[in-house]
Amino acid sequence: MDELRRNDAFDHELRRALAAGGGAPSGAHVDAEVAAAWIERRLDAAAQRAVETHLADCADCQTMLATLARISPDGDAVSGEAVAWWRRLRAGWVVPAAVAAAAALVIWVAVPQQRQAPESTQSRAVPPPTPAFPDAAAPAATAPEADRKAANQPAAPAPPSAPSTVAPQTTLNVERRDQRADTSAPAPTQQPPAAAPPAPAPAPPAESDKGSAKLEAEAPAVDARRERFAAAGESPARPASPSQDAAGGVTSRALDSLARVAPTRPSPLVIVAADGAARWRRTGGTLEFAPRGTAPFSATALPIAADAISAGSSPGGTVCWLVGRAGAVLVSADGLTFTRVTAPAPVDFVAVTAIDARIATVTASGGRRFRTTDAGATWSPQ
Amino acid sequence: MAEMAPWRLDAATAERLHRVARAEQWGVSIDTFTRAVERGVRHAFAGDPPDPSQLERHLASLRVEDLALACGCAAGHEGAWEHFIREYRPILYRAASALDPTGGARDLADALYAELFGLTERDGTRRSHFEYFHGRSSLATWLRAVLAQRSVDRARASRRLAPLPEEEPASGGDAPAPRSADHGRFVALLRTALVAAVGRLAPRDRLRLACYYAQELTLAQIGRTLGEHEATVSRQLAKARKTVRADVERQLREAGLNEAAIAECFAAVSADPGPLDLTDLLEPAGGKNPETGRST
Numbered sequence A: 001m002d003e004l005r006r007n008d009a010f011d012h013e014l015r016r017a018l019a020a021g022g023g024a025p026s027g028a029h030v031d032a033e034v035a036a037a038w039i040e041r042r043l044d045a046a047a048q049r050a051v052e053t054h055l056a057d058c059a060d061c062q063t064m065l066a067t068l069a070r071i072s073p074d075g076d077a078v079s080g081e082a083v084a085w086w087r088r089l090r091a092g093w094v095v096p097a098a099v100a101a102a103a104a105l106v107i108w109v110a111v112p113q114q115r116q117a118p119e120s121t122q123s124r125a126v127p128p129p130t131p132a133f134p135d136a137a138a139p140a141a142t143a144p145e146a147d148r149k150a151a152n153q154p155a156a157p158a159p160p161s162a163p164s165t166v167a168p169q170t171t172l173n174v175e176r177r178d179q180r181a182d183t184s185a186p187a188p189t190q191q192p193p194a195a196a197p198p199a200p201a202p203a204p205p206a207e208s209d210k211g212s213a214k215l216e217a218e219a220p221a222v223d224a225r226r227e228r229f230a231a232a233g234e235s236p237a238r239p240a241s242p243s244q245d246a247a248g249g250v251t252s253r254a255l256d257s258l259a260r261v262a263p264t265r266p267s268p269l270v271i272v273a274a275d276g277a278a279r280w281r282r283t284g285g286t287l288e289f290a291p292r293g294t295a296p297f298s299a300t301a302l303p304i305a306a307d308a309i310s311a312g313s314s315p316g317g318t319v320c321w322l323v324g325r326a327g328a329v330l331v332s333a334d335g336l337t338f339t340r341v342t343a344p345a346p347v348d349f350v351a352v353t354a355i356d357a358r359i360a361t362v363t364a365s366g367g368r369r370f371r372t373t374d375a376g377a378t379w380s381p382q
Numbered sequence B: 001m002a003e004m005a006p007w008r009l010d011a012a013t014a015e016r017l018h019r020v021a022r023a024e025q026w027g028v029s030i031d032t033f034t035r036a037v038e039r040g041v042r043h044a045f046a047g048d049p050p051d052p053s054q055l056e057r058h059l060a061s062l063r064v065e066d067l068a069l070a071c072g073c074a075a076g077h078e079g080a081w082e083h084f085i086r087e088y089r090p091i092l093y094r095a096a097s098a099l100d101p102t103g104g105a106r107d108l109a110d111a112l113y114a115e116l117f118g119l120t121e122r123d124g125t126r127r128s129h130f131e132y133f134h135g136r137s138s139l140a141t142w143l144r145a146v147l148a149q150r151s152v153d154r155a156r157a158s159r160r161l162a163p164l165p166e167e168e169p170a171s172g173g174d175a176p177a178p179r180s181a182d183h184g185r186f187v188a189l190l191r192t193a194l195v196a197a198v199g200r201l202a203p204r205d206r207l208r209l210a211c212y213y214a215q216e217l218t219l220a221q222i223g224r225t226l227g228e229h230e231a232t233v234s235r236q237l238a239k240a241r242k243t244v245r246a247d248v249e250r251q252l253r254e255a256g257l258n259e260a261a262i263a264e265c266f267a268a269v270s271a272d273p274g275p276l277d278l279t280d281l282l283e284p285a286g287g288k289n290p291e292t293g294r295s296t
Helices: A003-019 A030-041 A045-057 A058-071 A085-090 A094-110 A137-153 A170-173 A212-231 A252-263 B011-020 B030-044 B053-060 B064-074 B076-086 B089-099 B106-117 B139-161 B183-200 B203-214 B221-227 B230-254 B259-271
Strands: A270-272 A280-284 A285-288 A311-317 A319-324 A328-332 A349-354 A361-365 A367-370
Touching: A003 B230, A003 B259, A030 A045, A030 A058, A045 A058, A045 B203, A058 B089, A058 B139, A058 B203, A058 B221, A094 A270, A094 B183, A137 B139, A170 A367, A212 A367, A280 A311, A280 A328, A311 B053, A319 A361, A328 A349, B011 B030, B011 B053, B011 B064, B030 B053, B030 B064, B064 B139, B076 B089, B089 B106, B089 B139, B139 B221, B183 B203, B183 B259, B203 B221, B203 B230, B221 B230
Parallel strands: A311 A349
Antiparallel strands: A270 A280, A280 A285, A311 A319, A319 A328, A349 A361, A361 A367
């Protein structure tokens, strides 16, 4: 029996043994409340270990936990919004960052006096890249993972410490490319007393309006997004950086300039198809399209100015819906040519959730939502 | 059920938590909020009075703002419901959509939403499912966890009622390959050794392996669940797998098998379909992609 088949047999048996559970689980089953607290690391250390020990041997609770993991968005509730960002910093990269900063300070102080010995900084080794799973002796295990990555994984996974994305609804399908967001959410048959449309203007940030910690968590959230873009080989369309003084700080004049310019500059817009293949991005005054992850971007044909677009959604393939100001609702089947459809109302639209080329739900800035099932020919309020 | 120990939160702490939670905005009084916190403490400590340090850690870990919102919703406060509808109902329906993109889990979300509103009545008073939220996690994660639990329960219930597949009639086409006299012994030896080897792993390693092999989560999902970086998950999985395999082969050698016999053990399990694979029957709802057969 060759090694490949032996690996297959071993993996199959390992899966069978693990699915059957490791034996008599210790402690009580994990209910929804404990599972939620455990996954957010909010239990004390002893309780956290006790739950983990139970989960390790209880196939039933593992199934619940796995289901919860599948429906939790990237970098969100599971790890992000649960733990204050400074705790993650302390446990994560802040230590090496602090060491690097201290080293830089020492070098900055020492170099003017020791210009003859620069090798102390040049000899620093770059850490090797992280090795990929599994071991070389286990090719059978690598194949399923490759399949999973191709099918499920975003090109660059968010760091597990990514904090809560304080994302308005308009950027949901931009930030979470592997999430089939369905914000259409028609009201259930039983309406609560306050089922009136929500107030439009002071819409609080989604999911994590948690006081001051939220504001403090925004900075690492933005960094995490930038890292994701950078790792995917894209350059996030950041606003042009204001001029900086020699020390790297932003001057007050630059801030004033930025404040004047910012309201007129369109925000970054990147739309990723639900299957992760096609992408659209707004650069300058144009919307560009790439049919695959590695394909180059090319300009699309838009019947309106790209700056007027506020959100987009692609359910997969090359189908893409766009919405924007002044009743702008557009759809494209090939990804390149967008057709404007009749809007349900002459208002500004802030979000769209597309199911396919015919079914989509758009959200107006006032909170009203409209759904079409015939590619925009008719709309019904939700 | 008998009332738990008459433990009470002191007034200063209650006032501080109420202020931090900004519970006033949802019309939640200090008394109402204090009762909710006390209910959560009793639930977390199973009725035993917590010692001061435990209590301090517990209170510090609470999502008091979410708890205040839940209290406001449970009491029917209009502003609280508006906020919940705007911020949390989409989360609930997105989770349902992630469970089943075809909309099959929407009714679960609707039912939970109705229970949160408090359709059920007990003793003539409206009971909201929000009363079961004690602030030990974020409200969003709790909603997802409740939905996940119900989805698994429903999947199990429906599969218990599903008829078992009919046995294929024996045909003369593909006759099973003749098995050696030691086939059964080899299969049993390897499976026993494997269970023992897995049992010797640390609980976290067992859980990581189970998430990957049995639950078919991706490395990223496992990483988020366990609070580890994806690369760490990958390394630890490979390490645990290697450890288990080495342990299994060591046990087989100690049982007197030589290399050829060990190879026969692997060949035996490879040829053995085994008993009815319960994992196929108990696959979590929404867990398999119907097109690829892979986990979504």
